[in-house]
Amino acid sequence: MSTTTTTTLLTTAPVAVSLCANTTQTDAAPGIAALSTGGYKFPGIPKIDDPYKKRKWQLEHMAGAFRVxxxxxxxxxxxxxxxxxxxxxxxxxxxxxxxxxFGMLKASDMVQIDEHGQVIGGNKTAVNAAGFMIHSAIHKARPDIHAACHTHSPAGKAWSAFGRPLDMINQDSCNFYGIQAVYEAFGGVVLGAEEGVRIAEALGPKGRAIVLQNHGLLTAGGTVDEAAYLFTCMERTCEVQLMVEGAGLPKKLIGEKEAAFTSSVNADPETLYTEFQPDFEYEIWMSNGELSKGL
Known part of the structure; x- marks a missing residue:
């Protein structure tokens, strides 16, 4: 099977191309501190030194992400x-x-698997084979990625048919400036290890969001909150871009300088983590005690 996973610089030109492997976000990244005011510091990602406590915290947030x-x-x-x-x-x-x-999942439902795809802890039950192939390849290739999300969401599936990254057409689109890629092939259900490896290669060394052509979306991050918020934002951004494309009118694209600045403020890990908290806390409120913040 022939595949194309080239990664080239994403510009604001109408021609859509993929992520450049050496693209980096702007050095100035004020993050969540730039978005809050009033004299009080807004909390970001908690620092948890105990790995067992961190595991508990992550699994609660993971369950919350599924419910979102x-x-x-x-x-x-x-x-x-x-x-x-x-x-x-x-x-x-x-x-x-x-x-x-997804709406029934709790932290205790999650399954721990090793690099060979064998269940070794947590809930002793079967997992999705394609999910293992994709996620194991990404975790191996990217030590900085601690969480990844992939679903067959409606707008993501629709936009994936174009095999194009998102254009910089609004403020939320800028969250994907310099971090999005496209996997320009479809090899069917991902049951072979080589397909997962190719997806990880297409994501590249800096990517955190990828359009899987004729398949859907995948996002990644340092926390499950970051990855989950990127996914919800990417799905909505696909929906909005489909609306824009359907209007058939000329698009006004955001300039690279403005897109880079907006990304530096809105798309750093702390801010993306914080953006997810309202949805997560709503799920805790709705769960009748099945979910918690994990701290």
């Missing part, structure tokens, strides 16, 4: 998965059980 995805309509049969690298044994990761609705 369920509420937003990202479910499709048994498809879709989120993975979180284990802080106790970083060569392993946690993933959701096969065939359980």
């Amino acid at each position: 995805f369920a509420r937003k309509g990202f479910t499709e049969g048994t498809s879709g998965h989120i993975s979180v690298r284990d802080p106790v044994d970083p060569t392993t990761f946690w993933i959701n059980p096969l065939g359980k609705h």
Whole structure:
């Protein structure tokens, strides 16, 4: 099977291309501090030194991310998965059980698997084979990535048919400036290790969001909160771009300088983590005690 996973600089020109492997965001990254005011510091990502406590915290947030995805309509049969690298044994990761609705998941439902795809901890049950192939390749290739999200969300599936990255057409689109890529091939259901490796290669050394052509979206981050917020934002951005494309009118694209600045403020890990908290806390409130902040 012939595949194309080239990564070239994403510009604001109408021709859409993929992520440049050596693209970096602007050095100035004020982050969440620039977005809050009033004399009080807004809390960001908590520092947790104990790896067992960090595991508990991550699994609660992972369960919350699934419930957010369920509420937003990202479910499709048994498809879709989120993975979180284990802080106790970083060569392993946690993933959701096969065939359980996102909206029912709790931290105790998550499954720990090793680099060979064998269940070694947590909920002793089967996991999605394609999910393992994709997520294991990404975690191996990118030590900085501790969580990855992939579902067959409606707008993501629709936009993936174009095999194009998102254009910089609004403020939220700028969250993906310099971090998005396109996997320009479809090899069917990902049941072979080589397909997962090619997806990881297309994501590149800096990418955190990728359009899987004729498939859907995948996002990644240093926390599951970051990866999950990027996914919800990317899905909505695909939906908006489809609306714009459907209007058939000329687009006004945001300039590279402005897109880079907006990304530096809105798309750093602390800010993306914080952006996810309202949805997560809503799910805690709605869960009747099944979810917690994990701290």
